[in-house]
Amino acid sequence: MTGKQKVAVVGASGYTGEELLRVLSRHPNIELTAVTSRQYAGKTISQLLGPQALSANLVLENLDPAAVGGKAEVFFLALPHGVAAEYAVPLLKAGKVVIDLSADFRLKNPAKYKEYYKEEHPAPELLKESVYGLPELYREALKNAQLIACPGCYPTSAILALAPALRHKLIRPETIVVNSLSGVSGAGKKADVVYSFSERDENMMPYSVPKHRHIPEIEQELSNLDGEAVAISFTPHLVPLVRGMLTTVIAEMVHPHKQEDVQKIYEDFYRHEPFVPVLPADQLPETKRVQRTNACEVAVRADARTGRLLMFSAQDNLGKGAATQAVQAFNVRFGYPEATGLI
Amino acid sequence: MTGKQKVAVVGASGYTGEELLRVLSRHPNIELTAVTSRQYAGKTISQLLGPQALSANLVLENLDPAAVGGKAEVFFLALPHGVAAEYAVPLLKAGKVVIDLSADFRLKNPAKYKEYYKEEHPAPELLKESVYGLPELYREALKNAQLIACPGCYPTSAILALAPALRHKLIRPETIVVNSLSGVSGAGKKADVVYSFSERDENMMPYSVPKHRHIPEIEQELSNLDGEAVAISFTPHLVPLVRGMLTTVIAEMVHPHKQEDVQKIYEDFYRHEPFVPVLPADQLPETKRVQRTNACEVAVRADARTGRLLMFSAQDNLGKGAATQAVQAFNVRFGYPEATGLI
Amino acid sequence: MTGKQKVAVVGASGYTGEELLRVLSRHPNIELTAVTSRQYAGKTISQLLGPQALSANLVLENLDPAAVGGKAEVFFLALPHGVAAEYAVPLLKAGKVVIDLSADFRLKNPAKYKEYYKEEHPAPELLKESVYGLPELYREALKNAQLIACPGCYPTSAILALAPALRHKLIRPETIVVNSLSGVSGAGKKADVVYSFSERDENMMPYSVPKHRHIPEIEQELSNLDGEAVAISFTPHLVPLVRGMLTTVIAEMVHPHKQEDVQKIYEDFYRHEPFVPVLPADQLPETKRVQRTNACEVAVRADARTGRLLMFSAQDNLGKGAATQAVQAFNVRFGYPEATGLI
């Protein structure tokens, strides 16, 4: 497809919204027609982001769903969960395409939503319609989606590390242990002493143990890959850097595979995926290599000594873990080359 | 002097208060009898600071001046300006010794206080009585002080860098340019996006230009050293580390001095000061060397090419710039060896 | 015991040696009589460490085993593996006490040494004699030890997190997965681009997968605790901070224990250990709380959903993970109160 889409960003006050603006303002097939922000209404993109974004003179506005609805055909929602649904419902009724970066439409089971988000799901009828915005697994469905539910950062990193192993039945799903390290931007743009420089610098900690909100999302997708219900242990850690996410997954192998076999399975699985490079057997991922890109580097190791498979992934939590992955889904949805605006 | 003093810390919610607790809880001549904190009332020191402080079971309380007054003989005030005076006035009336770490009693001229702090001075009659808590310049007066006004972090670093040059008339005071770099803990323990990790990490900026509140304090003390009114340019910068302060001062030399001459003047000036090491002529200060100490390292360079004198100092903004310097002043006041509890 | 021991530090060129100097120079029962360093020979402690250490005028020397042997009664070896044995053998023959911080005397099985360190063990006859320097598990044996093999940083963090669970048979040892995050000082003081600021800042990575050299040491001690051979998965990660180590351990529970039960087991196990605080059930460890201390904070969580036990520990890799733990072992060996010089 050629031509441009009229696009609005709803909610540009946080780091994901900012990153969306940086990327969308450079995208050759996007015309940014509206950007909303309660906090920065009245400022231009240039005042907010300096020389890091184009469309510099566009003014941010505080707009409700009705007001913003007329301004574009495609809407990126970078809003808190719950609030996103308030925008998505009327926009979808009006025939718009909604690319939602919140948690509102990721879980197919509204009971899980209630269990982890402590509220009734605001629009359960839309859960069947939404397509999970991970192009590596849902590329075909995304091409016709009206509502795209972009994955969370932790789920993206865990699913991409595990997908080949589960599809190829390399591991026992009931033994999966996921440990993730996240940069502080993952906590959002918050006025909170816990996330202040003086508290976080030279410090690290686990958090949200043992029931982080991303668990049902990870388990839903791993279950789809495996064919049976998968339950995992997931432990997120906060480390002192701004952008980056490193995930280490360990599980028992079903059979004692050799490194060259699992290496080949992983390489084959992602052979045609431009954004999931599989590292050679002598290299492990580093987050800096993927910073400010849409890539999620993946590595796999068969540990003969313990009979376990080790899987690793590295991504930018604001990139493949959030904003650029949403743009990748946009490209798939509208038929642009998948890397448009992303490299 | 031997024996112990009953000591209270008023205001332990911030980084200076925390550092005071770490140091005072180890001081062999101090019995911590009360610690106040609005925010952490009910918690023990151990809950607040973990294994970094002793007196672990002492419980923090929210106490007004009257209530805390009966609990100790010496009071360290780690409070915001204005609030400090509310405690200092009744405590002094009750005959207590007050070691104030706020800005309330540093400026001798209440008009300057009003100009920079935008309020009438709350107790101008005490300004004559207070002794500036920089032992290197006011050791004798501190021995009998009832009210000690501990210096600000920037003033400590600038004054110690400049004192030998001004006393020895090496430089033209009207040409003094002071540039300082501060770690983020200097901004306090604050829930503010500006001081969040994601904003400050990998970032730096000047701030409070050209009228930072520490200017009148620096100028007051430099004028005392020089004998005539000194006006300076002072530019503070925020850099991404937690604890540390580096100050670079540049001024025109009155005469073209050689390095060995200015080196000797500086070494002689601080020869008997255990906490102000003068670095040799082939070394420049680094803040990490003085982190978590009460030292302020000083260096001097004569630049024959430009006819200027370069003066440098490095300290820990929470150490010699705040908490440990207050303890040094306490030691002087009560006749303990000056390094007691500090190394 | 009272009085002072004559103590030498052999190998003060690295971060562990520096930290030893900081701590030992303040220890009231230690007289530092010699410090060796090939790299810094001729410098004083003060030139090396600035105001962070006492014994400032002691000069570092480049001394061979024979030359240093006459200078003290107790020797802390902060040397590379292999080199440590070259000093330990003659010193032990001369009747000295050796506290070795290298890997040379930790493994009881010389075959494991050869497998992981790629060399024949230099003095296998000493392996029976050496006592593992973890006071929480080997306090009695340490009281008469001539050769103390101080634990590695990763082993200390993993063993302390797992000890109560293994002793109380709470978990299936064959399911143990250990993930650790280390500050960069753990890699030593190295001129290597990999450890340069520009490479490591804003970056993180796993490394030495799947066969890190600390694995046989961890497995040896876990097997002692469990009574049967234990094999683990261990994945270390490098994160951008200088000092700190965080370890997350996950294993299947044998029975579905409740949080209050495992909490009580952990609290009882470490009730009399001043340096292993067990955190309450609503708190998780942070490395900053233990920075520059000898503490290793431990937490435990029973995850009913997955039937797994989660165990966490946080320590300073140069503190309880290296230098201060060696001093704790020294205190035990010579009958000083265990916290002497450490708080």
Add this chain to the structure above:
Amino acid sequence: MTGKQKVAVVGASGYTGEELLRVLSRHPNIELTAVTSRQYAGKTISQLLGPQALSANLVLENLDPAAVGGKAEVFFLALPHGVAAEYAVPLLKAGKVVIDLSADFRLKNPAKYKEYYKEEHPAPELLKESVYGLPELYREALKNAQLIACPGCYPTSAILALAPALRHKLIRPETIVVNSLSGVSGAGKKADVVYSFSERDENMMPYSVPKHRHIPEIEQELSNLDGEAVAISFTPHLVPLVRGMLTTVIAEMVHPHKQEDVQKIYEDFYRHEPFVPVLPADQLPETKRVQRTNACEVAVRADARTGRLLMFSAQDNLGKGAATQAVQAFNVRFGYPEATGLI
């Protein structure tokens, strides 16, 4: 101009070379035909930079001047001083365009080169021919340049901050004091303990005082702007971040100008410069805003109290301070829109 230039990068082993590859590999009018690197010869760009660069399969080679000369028409030299001239001389003879990022052709006076670089200038006859690659001052000359000498990072930041003030005679040149803070990548990709993470993190220091090699370059250009010889004080500082440079300049005003006057002079001076935004009077520069851009944000303050002018600039030391500025000069040279490939 349209079409593509055949371009080679000579010396891709350092951070400037890497950044050049990132930018040039995306530039729509550049065909990368050769990249040389002694250290990484045999690797592909993709192996070196991962997903951060395109032209992924180009293989780096170790090529001497004769061998590389036939491979392109335009040569970016990211080499140490001295080595750069060894390539530039034969390439220029062969009629190629050379864009040199080293110090070899910046100083017009070979005596200054010898004084600061301790070697005879390797090709003094070329100094008349070279054009200083700062488009904001030398745009016209660059359009026909065969040899472009790209400015150093510190000179760029100082000159852009000072240019309007000197051109408009706002300040007394003999009073100029320049203080700069640089990220650690400015020191290059070096295996040196001084630049290791454990040494530089949580640390800061001045260095190369008082005779940094960039001083004659700054003074040469300020003298051109002022019309008379200008001598400055320049103090660089190393701070713990990777990419960023902040410069603070202070000088006495000739007359007591008001803020609105100096503000207008600065805004007018840079009104048509897309890469030098002048900040409004209520904002000060932060380096993060310009990270990974070609922008150098500038601010100015008139301090009525001291009669001084304060000038600030913020840039990315690898961006406007090095690689992207070289690309900007390339765009000017070949008639492409100046921002091509840069935003």
